[in-house]
Amino acid sequence: AQKITQTQPGMFVQEKEAVTLDCTYDTSDPSYGLFWYKQPSSGEMIFLIYQGSYDQQNATEGRYSLNFQKARKSANLVISASQLGDSAMYFCAMANTGFQKLVFGTGTRLLVSP
Amino acid sequence: EAGVAQSPRYKIIEKRQSVAFWCNPISGHATLYWYQQILGQGPKLLIQFQNNGVVDDSQLPKDRFSAERLKGVDSTLKIQPAKLEDSAVYLCASSLRAGGQDTQYFGPGTRLTVL
Numbered sequence: 398a399q400k401i402t403q404t405q406p407g408m409f410v411q412e413k414e415a416v417t418l419d420c421t422y423d424t425s426d427p428s429y430g431l432f433w434y435k436q437p438s439s440g441e442m443i444f445l446i447y448q449g450s451y452d453q454q455n456a457t458e459g460r461y462s463l464n465f466q467k468a469r470k471s472a473n474l475v476i477s478a479s480q481l482g483d484s485a486m487y488f489c490a491m492a493n494t495g496f497q498k499l500v501f502g503t504g505t506r507l508l509v510s511p
Numbered sequence: 512e513a514g515v516a517q518s519p520r521y522k523i524i525e526k527r528q529s530v531a532f533w534c535n536p537i538s539g540h541a542t543l544y545w546y547q548q549i550l551g552q553g554p555k556l557l558i559q560f561q562n563n564g565v566v567d568d569s570q571l572p573k574d575r576f577s578a579e580r581l582k583g584v585d586s587t588l589k590i591q592p593a594k595l596e597d598s599a600v601y602l603c604a605s606s607l608r609a610g611g612q613d614t615q616y617f618g619p620g621t622r623l624t625v626l
Contacts (some may be wrong), residue, residue, distance in 0.1 A: 401553075432614070439601055442554070442617035488553050498567055499544075499615060501553025 399424045403502035410479050411510050417464070418474040418505045420489035428494040431472040432435050433463065435487040436504070445487075449473060479509045515618035517603050524623045531606035532621045536605030538586070542566075543580055544588045544615060545588050546602040554602055560586060575592065590623075 400423040410416040416499040422431065446464045448456045456463045464473040472491075476483055486506050490499040515534040521619050524530050536543050542561050546554035557576065571578070575594070575596040580586040590597055593622040604615040 434617075437569070440602075440620040440622065442602060442604070444614050444622075447614060487615060498556050498559060499546075499554070501555070503551070503562055 399429075399493065399500045399501055401491055401492055401502035403489055403505050405462050406503075407504045407508065409508050409510065412481060412499060414476050415477045416479055417508065418476070418487050418489075418507065420472045420502060421473065422472060422489075423468050424491065428491040430492050430494065431463070431465070432490045432492070432499065433461070433474045434488045434490060434501075435483075436488060438485070438496075442488070445464045446474070463481060475501075476507075480510065481509050483507060484509045515603055515605055515616055515620055516600075517618035519621055520619060521622050521624075523626065524593055525626050526595055529589065530593055530623065531590075532588045532601050532603075532623075534586045534588070534603030534618060536603070537607075537616055538584070540547040540605035540607050541583070542608065542613070543586050543604045544604040544606075545578055545586070546604065546617075548600040548602055548620070550599070555576075557588070557601075593623075593625045595625050598623055 402421045429450045431448045435443045446458045446461045448465045460477045462475045468478045486504045488501050488504045492499050540551040544559050545557045548554040557571045558578045558581040563580045569579040578588045602620045606615045611623045
């Protein structure tokens with residue numbers, strides 16, 4: 398069975414600093430995808446970044462990058478140059494290829510201060 | 512391009528009442544999902560449609576929850592009768608294709624409070 402673990406209930410960072418949000422996963426399937434979503438207080442889940450299990454390079458999308466360490470089964474999200482608008486809940490999720498059902502972690506609440 | 516639409520945004524009902532949520536996916540998206548997000552947790556899949564057929568409803572409490580996707584576009588999720596533990600945000604998502612690693616895009620959700 399798939400499982401996502403996010404061990405940081407909350408993170409605090411100052412504006413313009415970088416922050417890493419941790420995510421570890423467990424699956425027996427060799428082919429899978431890892432996703433990060435942002436959920437502001439409005440409630441909508443906003444897609445940030447995707448990493449495939451066979452991708453050789455770490456995914457990047459603007460200020461977001463995914464530090465993918467397959468042997469350690471970790472997929473940490475790195476946000477560079479934090480902005481006040483980055484304050485939100487962040488969820489790590491995974492799906493095995495062909496099924497697409499997303500399994501989510503419990504989330505990390507990020508607070509960015511001026 | 513319009514995103515996933517959901518209505519209502521908020522709903523308050525008493526236990527044992529019924530309620531229905533509506534979702535309109537992104538145009539052209541074949542796959543539609545309903546998730547339940549209880550406060551303090553990540554979303555949990557309730558049901559997945561591929562066009563108008565059900566792909567996965569293993570976590571749908573079928574004694575009280577039902578969902579349909581007529582004509583492979585809009586979808587409705589119903590709860591009848593509601594219980595206190597159904598208080599949650601109900602998120603609808605859609606993706607373009609069925610297989611492979613296709614990104615799911617979410618709507619704003621419906622926050623249900625059962626009193």
